Amino acid sequence: MPAHAMSERQLSTTRSSWFSRLPLPISVSSRCVQAEVLWAVLTLTLTGCEPAPTPPAQHELPPPSVIAVAAETKTIEEEARFVGRVVAVDRVELRARVEGFLKERRFQEGQAVAVGEVLFVIEPDQYQAVVKQREADLEKAKADAQNAEAQLKRGQELLDQKNIAQAKVDELQAAAAVAKASIAQAEAALTAARLDLSYTQITAPIAGRIGLSKLSVGNLVGPSSGVLATIVSRDPIYVQFPVTQRDLLAARRQIESKGGDPRKVVIQVRLPDGQLYAHSGHLDFVDVTTDRTTDSVTLRASLPNPEGLLVDGQYVGVVVQSGEPEAAILIPQSALQVDQQGLYVLIVDADNTARIRRVQTGQTKGAEIAITQGLNVGDLVIVEGTQGVTPGRLVKAAPPQKSETGTKP
Structure with a gap:
């Protein structure tokens, strides 16, 4: 028998004997693992064939409210808006015209005053004394004039009788003329004294409301003391506002194209709280010159002010209605x-x-x-x-x- 055949037979016998010597639990364990793997594969396969669950339907949102x-x-009226300032029709600053100590103040600050009402009183004693002196000077001048007239009449009688020179009569005539002029001079001095005495009572030249008193009773006042108080009229009242030349010309053309009258343009005022003033007014003045720095013209409207809501110097909105509604x-x-x-x-x-x-x-x-x-x-x-x-x-x-x-x- 050849040697290589003998070797293969021995090798096969060796392998058979090696497998036969393996322990039995290893073989049983492998079969169990294969069975479990097969069962898992079948389970996944059957599960994959089932239909996927249907997702819940989305609810439609209700329409927004x-x-x-x-x-x-x-x-609606075509209108233009501007910013204006309230200006009193009459405004007077009270000042002392004569010097003296302030004796009385006959008003409450902020009250309404009438024309001619006494507001301040300066001590009048010294001015009353001056008046009496001037009255006496006038009486003396009248007496001197009467005596000069009598002397002149007597001199003319003597001249007719040629008992006195003409030159003496001329002197008597001059003395009578001087005496007569002294009367006029005394009367003028008395008038000035009475005028100074009247200035000790400071009265209201206009009707309106009086403001704060700058000086209290007891102070020395005079022409250099400045303003004692201010009176402003209340009803009616002005509102002034600037308008550019471009806007003014455009407004005039627009009003005239509709057949309107620029002088009848309705003016309304918007108060600081945003509300419209209850009373409307009309334009009553357009300035005759243009401000060179702004190319604007000052317009003025007159409005009734019975409640006194509009105050001198106040800023307000101005609404100009430039056409019919x-x-x-x-x-x-x-x-x-x-x-x-x-x-x-x-x-x-x-x-x-x-x-x-x-x-x-x-x-x-x-x-x-x-x-x-x-x-x-x-x-x-x-x-x-x-x-x-x-x-x-x-x-x-x-x-x-x-x-x-x-x-x-």
Whole structure:
């Protein structure tokens, strides 16, 4: 037998004997592992064949709630707005015209005073004494004049009898003339003294309200003491405001093109709290010169002021109505929105769907603004709740709630 065949037979016998010597638990363990793997594969396969669970359906969001108002037609006036200052028709600063100690103050600061009412009294004693002295001087001048006339008459009689020289008569005539002039001089001095005495009572030259007193009783006052108090008239009152030449010419042309009279332009005043003053007025003066630095002209309007709400020197808004009232579509200004294309509003159509409307605006009237293009009367315009609105989506529109005006118990 060949040697290599003998080797293969020995090798096979060796392998068989090696496998036969392996322990039995290893073989059983491998079969168990294979069974478990097979069972897992079958389980995954069967599970993968089942249909996937259906996800829960998403609930549709309700339409957003909004507040909408109908576009209405109202009357509106074309107007221009300026800033003006209230100016009293009459304003007087009271000053002392004679020197003396302030004796009385006969008014309450801020009260209304009438023409001729005594407001301050300066001690009059020294001026009364001067008046008496001037009265005595006048009586003396009259007596001297009477004596001079008598001397002249006697001299003329003697001249007729040729018992006196003509020169002496001429002297008597001159003395009579001087005596007569002394009377006029004494009368003028008495008038001046009485005038100074009257100046010790400082009276109101105009009717109005008097302001603060600058000096109290007991102070020495005189022409150099300055203003003692100020009186300003109250009703009527002026409002002055500057207007550029360009605006003035444009307003005149616009008013005249509508057949209006520029002199009958209605002027209204807006108070510092934003409310319109109850009384309107009219222009009564246009300045005759133009401010060279601003190219503006000062206009003045006269308004009644029975309640005294307008105070001299006060800043107010001036509203100039430049035309007759006209009808226009008005909506709340809060409804306006703006984007890169310009102004627009959101409206609610017949299907309760939000839509965009591009608009053009005009004059404002309080919290409302005129729409010159883009809206029709009756269109429902969204004024509140626009943050949650998407154009093309349904909305739930409701009218604005009216504020309760009743008083609580």
